[in-house]
Amino acid sequence: MVLVLGIAGSPRKGGNTELIVENALKSAREAGAETDLLLLSENRVEPCRACNACAATGECVIKDDFMKVFNRMAMADGIIMASPSYFESMTPQMKALIDRTGYYNSVARGRTTFDGKVAGAISVARRTGLANVWTQQLLFILSQKMIVPGITSYANAVGSAPGDVLNDEEGMRTSSDLGKAIAELAIRLKE
Numbered sequence: 001m002v003l004v005l006g007i008a009g010s011p012r013k014g015g016n017t018e019l020i021v022e023n024a025l026k027s028a029r030e031a032g033a034e035t036d037l038l039l040l041s042e043n044r045v046e047p048c049r050a051c052n053a054c055a056a057t058g059e060c061v062i063k064d065d066f067m068k069v070f071n072r073m074a075m076a077d078g079i080i081m082a083s084p085s086y087f088e089s090m091t092p093q094m095k096a097l098i099d100r101t102g103y104y105n106s107v108a109r110g111r112t113t114f115d116g117k118v119a120g121a122i123s124v125a126r127r128t129g130l131a132n133v134w135t136q137q138l139l140f141i142l143s144q145k146m147i148v149p150g151i152t153s154y155a156n157a158v159g160s161a162p163g164d165v166l167n168d169e170e171g172m173r174t175s176s177d178l179g180k181a182i183a184e185l186a187i188r189l190k191e
């Protein structure tokens, strides 16, 4: 059995990002995966302090939820990273997670934690920044040596108020395609 983890990078609980990730995870389950939903609205991950302590000790000095989140990511065979657009960029919550994860994986884990995992990105916006947020997350995914499956279209969704994305037919379809593609590739790689 493969495990697909969806990370919703919005600080707003019950918002559009959470809904679109749940939609992708539903497809992953239908394709035969187990799923886990990780909300950054419920986990405190502070920005990296660049203290380099993890290089010496293998531990991060910041006492927050990062190690718990990192371990959930490390357990997964597939990872979906999703963030709303905040002034054309990912949220500070997702950026903090990316910085902490990428640095810790490089310095304390020899950049091996995510090798060969399958991953993809989703962006959400009222109107602007979709491509930028999607690309920002994707570049991180590639930097961690994860494998990105091809999909029919970018998994981006539009919405402003919580629940709006449910009416974005294309956003729902492309996020669903992504969840399915990640589950199917992760299953094939594990066979």
Ligand SMILES: Cc1cc2nc3c(=O)[nH]c(=O)nc-3n(C[C@H](O)[C@H](O)[C@H](O)COP(=O)(O)O)c2cc1C
Binding pocket: 010, 011, 012, 014, 015, 016, 017, 018, 084, 085, 086, 087, 088, 089, 124, 125, 126, 127, 128, 129, 158, 159, 160, 161, 162
């Ligand atoms: C601080 C902040 C900045 C935002 N900046 C943008 C933006 O640059 N472009 C845009 O289209 N929407 C922007 N939005 C709207 C959100 O991307 C949109 O409401 C999205 O659906 C929020 O996702 P969520 O419900 O998961 O939090 C911004 C919202 C906030 C709170």
